[in-house]
Structures are given as C-alpha cells and as structure tokens.
Amino acid sequence: MLFTYIDSFLEHLRVEKSASRMTLVSYKSDLNQCFSFLADNNGIAIKNVTSDNLNHKSIREYLSFLQQQGLSRATMSRKLAALRSFVKYLCRENVLPNNPIAAVSTPRQDKKLPRFLYPAEVELLLNAPDQSTPAGKRDTAILEVLYACGLRVSELVGADLDDINWDEELIKVRGKGNKERIVPIGKQARQALHNYINLGRPIMARKSSHTSQAIFLNKSGQRISSRSIRNIIDKYMEEIALNQAISPHTLRHSFATHMLNNGADLRSVQELLGHIKLSTTQIYTHLTRDNLKAIYNDTHPRR
DSSP, X not given: OGGGGHHHHHHHHHHHSOOOHHHHHHHHHXXXXXXXXXXXXXXSOGGGOOTTTOSHHHHHHHHHHHHHTTOOHHHHHHXXXXXXXXXXXXXXXXXXXXXXXXXXXXXXXXXXXXXXXXXXXXXXXXXXXXXTSHHHHHHHHHHHHHHHHTOOHHHHHTOBGGGEETTTTEEEEEOGGGOEEEEEOOHHHHHHHHHIIIIIHHHHHTTOSSOOOBSSBOTTSSBOOHXXXXXXXXXXXXXXXXXXXXXXXXXXXXXXXXXHHTTOXXXXXXXXXXXXXXXXXXXGGOOOHXXXXXXXXXXXXXX
C-alpha cells in the first residue's frame, strides 16, 4: 500500500537530499492530506489507497478540492510538487511501474510582486524596540540582521554564536537543504548584535539551566522560534501604526528590493539570498513608485 512508503520517502529526502526539518514536515503534511482525500473519495481507509486510486483524474479532482478550500495557486503547486516527488521516488523504487500523474499540469501561478517596506518604513520598524531592556536589545538585533542580511527566518533562528565573524563583519547561515553561505552583516546590524550579545543575551541566558549556543534566545533562555519572531514583528508593526500585515520574509523582500534599486547586480543579490535559480531573484526587479517617478522626471521630454 502506497501510504506505508511515506516514511521511507521522507528518510530518503533527509539523508540523500539533505532536506530541512521544515521541508520534511511540510511534505509529510501535504502527502497525508492528499492520501486522506483519495481515501475519502474512494470510501476506503487511508492505508488501503493503491495505485488504482492515484491517477490523472483523481489528482485533478484533488486540486479542484484544494481550490474550493480557498488555497492559493502557490500552495496548490507546492502540494502537487510534494506528491510528484513522492511518486517519482516510488517509480525509482519499482513500487510503481510508471508515473500515473506525469501529465498533471501545475496550476498557473498568480504573478504577484513581493510585498516590501520602503526605507522610511524600515527605519521606523528598526527604531521601535525599547533598547533599555534585554528583550528590546534582542528585538533590535533581530530586525537589523533580518534586514541587513536578507535572511530567511529559519536561517536566523538556526544561527549560533560561533557563526559570527566579528572582524570580517560576516555571518554564516544554513539555508535550504542545509546549504551554507556567508553573508555580510553591515555596521549597524553588527552594532545591534554586539549590544545584544554583550548586554542583553547574558541576562536572558540565566533563565535556563541549559546552555544554548543560539544567538537569539526566548524568554526562557532557549533558542527562539520562528513563530516568536513573527509575533515580535507583528508587535512593532502595531506600535508604529503601519497599517499593513508583514512577515519576517517581508524584510528579506525589502533587502532584495532596496539592493537592486540602489544598483546591486542581480547575480550578487542571488548569492546573498541563497537562491539556486536566478529566476527566483528576478521577482525583485520590480520598480518602486519613487524609482518610477525619478525615471519619468529624468527622461520624459514634457515632465
């Protein structure tokens, strides 16, 4: 039965593909959801789903079901990618004689520009924490590093003290697939990190009986979570009354947008972001309203 191969597939991803923990969790959830749909659709137990139940028609019905649930095309595409990867694994293991969903097309993606903050908005956000408290020093460092380095929140959460090269102003981060890259920190982020690690972190670390090498600690003195960082950003966005919902990834988008708008070349930004494909970085080549107005004023004969 196909369902029983999910665990071995995830182990294959972990060992052979160096998949991150979050990737494994997402794949497992996506596959469980798909198999639950197939089981319900055929009136059978999930463990009894066979290759007869997994075909072009049933997966098209599954995608239609996801659409009815209000899922975005990007989410549907991710779930389909997880299933495709699983089916290819089953084919390689000779569990399936051929790929029954090879002809299923990926939902056409909505072309949305990434949400970003303007420099003045970033400045307001970075200045929001109360730096007289240990938590405020930590929060300032979190915001500064996210924006200065363009990190994913998982990369920030996973960073350890010995990943910082103070002399060279660099930080080593582990990205998707545990791939490492070196990213410049920048003087202001370096100063915020220095203040937090020397004046705030020791106080927070006392609250735990276990020593943590994590740079950023929670109120219990242990490694902070991605959810906590999202809550921190929500808190300060509310305090500065910026009427928009953002995430830690918005600071990554802002980093890339501002770098490119200020003349950085696409390949360099690709390297800094840790993107494998240049096409992923190209979504940031949109122009802000200020850039468009400046170009118009500089080039239109009747400006």
